Amino acid sequence: MSEAANxxxxxxxxxxxxxxxxxxxxxxxxxxSTAAANGMDVTxxxxxxxLMPLVREDVRHTGNDAMTKMLSYMNPxxxxxxxxxxxxxxxxxxxxxxxxxxxxxxxxxxxxxxxAQEMGxxxxxxxxxxxxxxxxxxxxxPGLGEPAGAATALARMSKSEISLFI
Amino acid sequence: MSEAANxxxxxxxxxxxxxxxxxxxxxxxxxxSTAAANGMDVTxxxxxxxLMPLVREDVRHTGNDAMTKMLSYMNPxxxxxxxxxxxxxxxxxxxxxxxxxxxxxxxxxxxxxxxAQEMGxxxxxxxxxxxxxxxxxxxxxPGLGEPAGAATALARMSKSEISLFI
Amino acid sequence: MSEAANxxxxxxxxxxxxxxxxxxxxxxxxxxSTAAANGMDVTxxxxxxxLMPLVREDVRHTGNDAMTKMLSYMNPxxxxxxxxxxxxxxxxxxxxxxxxxxxxxxxxxxxxxxxAQEMGxxxxxxxxxxxxxxxxxxxxxPGLGEPAGAATALARMSKSEISLFI
Numbered sequence: 430m431s432e433a434a435n436x437x438x439x440x441x442x443x444x445x446x447x448x449x450x451x452x453x454x455x456x457x458x459x460x461x462s463t464a465a466a467n468g469m470d471v472t473x474x475x476x477x478x479x480l481m482p483l484v485r486e487d488v489r490h491t492g493n494d495a496m497t498k499m500l501s502y503m504n505p506x507x508x509x510x511x512x513x514x515x516x517x518x519x520x521x522x523x524x525x526x527x528x529x530x531x532x533x534x535x536x537x538x539x540x541x542x543x544x545a546q547e548m549g550x551x552x553x554x555x556x557x558x559x560x561x562x563x564x565x566x567x568x569x570x571p572g573l574g575e576p577a578g579a580a581t582a583l584a585r586m587s588k589s590e591i592s593l594f595i
Numbered sequence: 596m597s598e599a600a601n602x603x604x605x606x607x608x609x610x611x612x613x614x615x616x617x618x619x620x621x622x623x624x625x626x627x628s629t630a631a632a633n634g635m636d637v638t639x640x641x642x643x644x645x646l647m648p649l650v651r652e653d654v655r656h657t658g659n660d661a662m663t664k665m666l667s668y669m670n671p672x673x674x675x676x677x678x679x680x681x682x683x684x685x686x687x688x689x690x691x692x693x694x695x696x697x698x699x700x701x702x703x704x705x706x707x708x709x710x711a712q713e714m715g716x717x718x719x720x721x722x723x724x725x726x727x728x729x730x731x732x733x734x735x736x737p738g739l740g741e742p743a744g745a746a747t748a749l750a751r752m753s754k755s756e757i758s759l760f761i
Numbered sequence: 762m763s764e765a766a767n768x769x770x771x772x773x774x775x776x777x778x779x780x781x782x783x784x785x786x787x788x789x790x791x792x793x794s795t796a797a798a799n800g801m802d803v804t805x806x807x808x809x810x811x812l813m814p815l816v817r818e819d820v821r822h823t824g825n826d827a828m829t830k831m832l833s834y835m836n837p838x839x840x841x842x843x844x845x846x847x848x849x850x851x852x853x854x855x856x857x858x859x860x861x862x863x864x865x866x867x868x869x870x871x872x873x874x875x876x877a878q879e880m881g882x883x884x885x886x887x888x889x890x891x892x893x894x895x896x897x898x899x900x901x902x903p904g905l906g907e908p909a910g911a912a913t914a915l916a917r918m919s920k921s922e923i924s925l926f927i
């Protein structure tokens with residue numbers, strides 16, 4: 430039990446969102462919004478591939494040199510361009526999964542993300558990944574927290590009842 | 596440390612089994628059975644792809660409409676049809692890995708799963724995934740707990756010394 | 762909060778390094794070295810694919826029979842032969858990612874690993890995986906801890922403020 434929890438009585442959860450895959454964006458956003466709805470303080474630290482969904486939909490490609498631009502072509506940014514981790518089939522898998530989700534009233538990750546934001550979930554972009562992939566703060570969706578590093582994420586995790594790497 | 600642990604003196608572990616890949620079924624079932632053997636209270640919450648291994652071997656395909664049926668063709672259910680997360684080679688990788696495991700007396704995941712069940716590990720299927728993929732309770736192996744949701748899994752994790760997303 | 766932490770005042774983190782993919786070796790080694798730099802006691806338990814990067818660079822292939830040797834051909838050992846979990850493109854993805862990392866002064870995982878070792882991070886190879894894949898202690902990089910099993914890893918995790926499965 431964290432000291433913070435002892436002091437404030439509020440439980441904490443921290444998720445390291447390493448994956449930007451569509452199928453993993455669902456547990457990240459479902460767990461975060463459900464925990465927030467149940468009164469927990471929730472932080473998501475978006476790092477590596479996990480940063481790509483945070484890029485705004487109208488920013489089609491990111492990068493500040495040939496290499497990072499090519500990486501963003503190979504791995505298109507934005508929630509709506511996220512692919513499944515398996516059953517890719519040239520994007521058909523993610524299209525099917527979104528159809529199945531919609532039919533069953535499961536919100537898409539981009540809407541669960543916004544809902545979680547409105548419920549106070551802190552969304553931290555990883556500073557190192559931004560530098561690495563040449564992603565500017567202005568490339569990303571609004572309402573994110575200050576870019577953070579591993580030390581900040583670790584400090585938050587050490588005070589959290591639940592820490593998950595997704 | 597959870598309040599429950601303080602009260603009962605029993606440590607808890609909760610695993611979110613998101614992956615249904617053969618290679619990840621081993622750590623899930625090995626950690627669960629080993630923890631149970633060492634006196635811990637263990638719960639596994641099977642969600643998304645992780646639900647597919649729980650489908651009975653004689654149920655060759657699942658789904659309640661064209662889309663979910665096609666998904667189950669692309670991602671065949673049951674422990675014994677699980678593929679590796681890498682080195683797939685059309686199923687040869689998982690065949691080889693099972694051979695190597697058998698030669699080294701490492702039980703296959705389906706047997707470790709049953710052993711863990713017998714040792715009292717609670718196996719919770721994710722209700723939302725069942726709805727999403729059109730999987731009925733009768734499609735699944737016996738001895739599972741009641742279908743559960745994210746809030747129930749979070750409550751268990753917040754009382755667990757160890758929570759892992761696999 | 763673990764009893765050990767109560768006694769010594771030192772926080773603990775345990776990482777189960779299941780993946781040997783280049784992109785996941787970065788969070789493993791960055792989190793471990795950053796946590797150690799901030800005074801935490803850190804243990805990494807290298808298991809399954811995660812054991813392969815620990816094989817020395819001059820050991821080109823491992824295995825003690827036809828099957829395990831073939832597995833090591835399909836999944837070459839050593840940090841420098843690690844591939845990305847996605848965007849493989851026959852090794853071009855990992856080559857590009859290493860270039861991008863070097864340009865941005867992000868150390869490669871093999872150097873972060875050594876730095877973490879020097880800072881006292883305990884590196885535990887999984888005994889079962891060594892047996893399974895036919896990897897000898899002499900095949901691996903120096904400075905590793907004694908081979909450990911799931912029970913030892915679980916005991917360490919149950920005393921850790923942060924436990925992650927990567």
